[in-house]
Amino acid sequence: MRDVARRAGVSVATVSRALDGSSTVAEETALLVQNAVEALDFVPNISARTLKYGQSRALGVIIPDLSNPFFFEFLREFEALASANEQVVLLANAETSTGGPRSSVRQMLMRLVDGVVVMPSIDELEPYQLLTLRKVPTVAIDSRRVGPYFSDVSLMHEEGMLQAVGCLKELGHRRIAFIAGSEGLFISSIRLEAFRSALRKHLIPERAGYIRAGNYRVDGGDREMRALLELRDRPTAVIAINDMTALGALRAARAASVSVPGDVSVIGFDGIELDEVVSPTLTTISVSRAHMAKSCHTALKELQTARHHEGRQFQVPVELVRRQSTGPARRLRKAVL
Amino acid sequence: MRDVARRAGVSVATVSRALDGSSTVAEETALLVQNAVEALDFVPNISARTLKYGQSRALGVIIPDLSNPFFFEFLREFEALASANEQVVLLANAETSTGGPRSSVRQMLMRLVDGVVVMPSIDELEPYQLLTLRKVPTVAIDSRRVGPYFSDVSLMHEEGMLQAVGCLKELGHRRIAFIAGSEGLFISSIRLEAFRSALRKHLIPERAGYIRAGNYRVDGGDREMRALLELRDRPTAVIAINDMTALGALRAARAASVSVPGDVSVIGFDGIELDEVVSPTLTTISVSRAHMAKSCHTALKELQTARHHEGRQFQVPVELVRRQSTGPARRLRKAVL
DNA sequence: CTGAAAGCGCTTACAG
DNA sequence: CTGAAAGCGCTTACAG
Structure with missing residues (x-):
């Protein structure tokens, strides 16, 4: 970014603002920056932003180790939604991961994910409370419970x-x-x-x-x-x-x-x-995997802004x-x- | 981390060293830190470390949008290897991602992944050169090519x-x-x-x-x-x-x-x-998905230390x-x- | 063995 | 509209 600033003849602050889009930058300055970015093939470093913001634009998905195509089909849909929102999907397998669900949760916490989808059985739900305690929006499938930072997506x-x-x-x-x-x-x-x-x-x-x-x-x-x-x-x-x-x-x-x-x-x-x-x-x-993925994604987004970050239940229709x-x-x- | 340091009555530098494991810390100091970490349920912030190191302990997987269980089965194996190495898997779908492969690659670059597995067809291999140019170890399946920071895992x-x-x-x-x-x-x-x-x-x-x-x-x-x-x-x-x-x-x-x-x-x-x-x-x-996943993981590791970071070919046996x-x-x- | 300090790359009040 | 500066949380030479 320093290189970009130098090449564009402005300060890094201005570069940051120009890239941000929402900030106020003179049009010609923005153009200058734009050119420098392209010339240098500049790719911003997300971890710096994460460090500042406390948010990583990453969503975690914790999946049980069932060799079930259903999960993959869900994952595909969910990844599409995430990437449309410029978010990336962090995958963790609750069972095979060394250390089990707790280590998956820890990974999610260390990486400051913006939210986590958990597809467990209730028996295993307890380790995931660490997420909600740390104010990480969490949504579980068919848990039939809601709480602060915790929503539920239930199939009908x-x-x-x-x-x-x-x-x-x-x-x-x-x-x-x-x-x-x-x-x-x-x-x-x-x-x-x-x-x-x-x-x-x-x-x-x-x-x-x-x-x-x-x-x-x-x-x-x-x-x-x-x-x-x-x-x-x-x-x-x-x-x-x-x-x-x-x-x-x-x-x-x-x-x-x-x-x-x-x-x-x-x-x-x-x-x-x-x-x-x-x-x-x-x-x-x-x-509908698409409906399910959409509900999960919406649920996570909602939890960030909801009053008291209180979760709610989403219903996913089914059809014979x-x-x-x-x-x-x-x-x-x-x-x- | 500051809180931990305060509670343990030491400096953050010492905390860092105690958690690192490899550094020299007095045994009793280490214990003090350990206790503080547990009392506060301390979870380190990876992005800070990434910012410092330039490495994120994350591995990217870019998968084409084929509704093929084979990829999921591979992913499962690969995730298990990654998590055994305390790495996390970043998933991107080359096709459905808005912006296609280029945007997937960009995500990987922004997040400073330690390596990327690409499962494309050759037609699409070009966008991934951005990875190797930026010195990100990359391994492709059946590309039949090798180069700097680029290895190949080929099925027989x-x-x-x-x-x-x-x-x-x-x-x-x-x-x-x-x-x-x-x-x-x-x-x-x-x-x-x-x-x-x-x-x-x-x-x-x-x-x-x-x-x-x-x-x-x-x-x-x-x-x-x-x-x-x-x-x-x-x-x-x-x-x-x-x-x-x-x-x-x-x-x-x-x-x-x-x-x-x-x-x-x-x-x-x-x-x-x-x-x-x-x-x-x-x-x-x-x-063998396990063999394939293992080869990919090894290939990525090797590329970091190989002479001139030159890639090589791995062969995965098949069996009727x-x-x-x-x-x-x-x-x-x-x-x- | 331990602490103070610099620095990783970005963002953002604060001045101007 | 723009720049200088502080700070996010960690690591690591550098002193001591």
């Missing part, structure tokens, strides 16, 4: 499950099972509760052994689907906590020569791009997308024939 | 294609097609050349219309597979430039009621996790993984029967 699981169960009911299904996530995880229990509540609203009884604990991954879905298929009163439909689990369920059905949707219908949750690649294509409760993995229940089909 | 396409074609030949295939990436992209032409060279080495003729231009995505693979299946002398085997393309090819075959591997064999490239989820599971030329999508060629099968 209830509506999604209601639609899914409703759709199955229409197709004649009464024996509907659910493959949840790992036991004890909060998100898992939210979706499970949403499922149960949907059953109740549709007056469908919950059956013994119909609620299974998966692990959000393909292998968990595969394993639990096998178990379900071995039940005496085998379900005619299965809803999975996410698409990866549902894909595992499809695989298990294939391996057991159980036809989908002929013998059993399957519904996932997320709406990842793969759903349309597998066969049968997967019916799913689809979440019907594809090949759902069809009429066996019994109904026979009746029709 | 030739070996992979040789194995793939060899495997198909053994199974009796002679009519082998290839679905490439977008025309004009360098990576696409590397893999295509590797395929052609493999054909030559195995004395298999290349047929008209057997080389197709896809787009690295499912829809491109789908589209080109349909075209291939409509040929009069339909191929008995298809190799795709990457797994997403191969998955598209599988879908097209399914839609056309063409059996895989009964009527046609399919081989992908990458080895993404999904290959084992689809049906039939996908035979692929698998690339046989799964369900490959089988004996029709003709051979008949002969056997």
